[in-house]
Amino acid sequence: MLAAERVTDTERHVAEITERGYTVVDGVLAQEEVEEFLGDTRRLQRELPTVIANSTTVVKGFRRKGQTAPEVVDHDWVRIDNLLLHGERYERLPVHPRLLPVVEGVLGRDCLLSWCMTSNQLPGAVAQRMHCDDEMYPLPRPHQPLLCNALIALCDFTDENGGTRVVPGSHRWREMPEAPYPDGEPIEMPAGSALVWNGALWHTAGANRSSQERPALTVNFCAGFLRQQVNQQLSIPRALVRRFPARLQELIGYGLFAKKMGRIDWRPPGAYLDSEEHPFLEMLRPSGRLPG
Ligand SMILES: O=C(O)CCC(=O)C(=O)O
Numbered sequence: 668m669l670a671a672e673r674v675t676d677t678e679r680h681v682a683e684i685t686e687r688g689y690t691v692v693d694g695v696l697a698q699e700e701v702e703e704f705l706g707d708t709r710r711l712q713r714e715l716p717t718v719i720a721n722s723t724t725v726v727k728g729f730r731r732k733g734q735t736a737p738e739v740v741d742h743d744w745v746r747i748d749n750l751l752l753h754g755e756r757y758e759r760l761p762v763h764p765r766l767l768p769v770v771e772g773v774l775g776r777d778c779l780l781s782w783c784m785t786s787n788q789l790p791g792a793v794a795q796r797m798h799c800d801d802e803m804y805p806l807p808r809p810h811q812p813l814l815c816n817a818l819i820a821l822c823d824f825t826d827e828n829g830g831t832r833v834v835p836g837s838h839r840w841r842e843m844p845e846a847p848y849p850d851g852e853p854i855e856m857p858a859g860s861a862l863v864w865n866g867a868l869w870h871t872a873g874a875n876r877s878s879q880e881r882p883a884l885t886v887n888f889c890a891g892f893l894r895q896q897v898n899q900q901l902s903i904p905r906a907l908v909r910r911f912p913a914r915l916q917e918l919i920g921y922g923l924f925a926k927k928m929g930r931i932d933w934r935p936p937g938a939y940l941d942s943e944e945h946p947f948l949e950m951l952r953p954s955g956r957l958p959g
Contacts, residue, residue: 676765680863681772684815688838688868689854695765695819696859703756705821708785708882711747718748723795726784743792744872747785750884751903751919757783760886762914766817769863770888773815777891777925780899780918786818786872788829788881794874797848799837800866800887809839814866814889819859821882826853829875831862838867891924900936909940916940 674682676692683690696704715727720737728748730736750757761767761780770778801813824830832851837844853873854862864870866889875881889895899919908916916922921937923929931939931946939946951957 677768677772680769684769684773684812684863684865687835689833689835689862689864689870690769691854691856692765692769692817692861692863693857694859695763695861698859701821701858704884705882707754707756708747708787708821708884711753712745712785712787715747723793743789743875744795745785745787745789748782749897749899749902750783750785751899752907758911758915760819760884761888761918762912763886766861766863766886767914770815770817773812773865774888774890777922778815778888778918779891779893779895779920780915781814781887781889781893781895782897783884783886786883786885788872788875790875790878790880792829792872792875792881794829794832795871797832797834797844797851797869797871799844799869802843804893808841808843809867812838812865812867812890813893814887815863816866816885816887817861817863819861819884819886820856821884822858822879824854824856824860824862824881824883825877826855826873827875828877828879829873829881830854830856832871832873833862833864834869837869838865840869844869888918892928895920905940905943913937 680690680692712727716730717725717737717739718728718730719726720739720742722740723742724744724746725739725742726746726748760783800816804813818831830853832853834849834851851871903919916937921935921940923935929936
């Protein structure tokens with residue numbers, strides 16, 4: 668085969684996402700990395716307070732000052748919010764050399780990290796509602812890819828333990844998921860592999876009929892012209908962002924889309940990362956336009 672005809676792994680994964688709406692990237696994490704993430708996410712799940720709780724889901728994160736503890740109701744799905752606040756190991760995920768090129772192939776290089784969490788279906792969990800992740804956008808379907816999401820399995824995913832279920836090809840449908848929902852097909856993959864999908868694909872976390880947890884990491888991206896689900900410019904302290912790799916800084920919103928969207932004074936927000944202070948504060952102070 669001529670070099671020019673050789674299809675790279677990235678191209679194959681992007682083609683599968685275009686065609687079926689999803690792909691599985693094997694071996695994104697080695698077994699010892701899986702163990703490392705498992706250990707740390709278990710610790711976080713134990714130590715972090717609950718910030719949101721509803722009848723199915725508990726979200727763990729930092730409770731803001733004065734925030735009262737929500738009543739923890741029966742739940743079967745636990746998520747840890749904003750993983751980039753919890754150490755360097757999580758900073759490797761959005762720029763992972765086997766995942767980011769696939770996401771860029773779907774959304775373009777100007778894409779953004781939308782949010783990064785865990786997704787742990789507890790034993791006995793019922794299936795989630797069948798959904799697509801881009802259902803909040805008021806646009807006719809089908810449309811160009813707006814979101815591309817990756818879920819990294821931290822255990823072997825099976826039909827029995829609630830492996831994610833997908834409806835192949837549904838990213839090209841005009842309809843939004845509505846009852847009666849199709850069952851979808853379970854994604855069975857070994858720990859350390861990642862399911863990557865177009866955000867228009869109908870999918871759900873399956874019911875966990877096993878006696879073990881079904882832990883995973885989710886790393887979700889949006890096209891660069893969209894608003895990120897988590898505002899990472901405000902929710903991640905600048906002191907932390909300063910030591911992130913430059914590409915991660917761009918991905919969380921410190922770069923520009925099409926060389927101009929997101930600019931401050933015609934420069935990318937990353938150009939103002941060197942100070943904690945608002946770039947125009949000093950100039951505004953003498954004007955008397957600032958209260959206090
Ligand atoms: O945990 C899963 O299997 C799926 C997660 C999911 O659907 C989501 O985060 O939107």
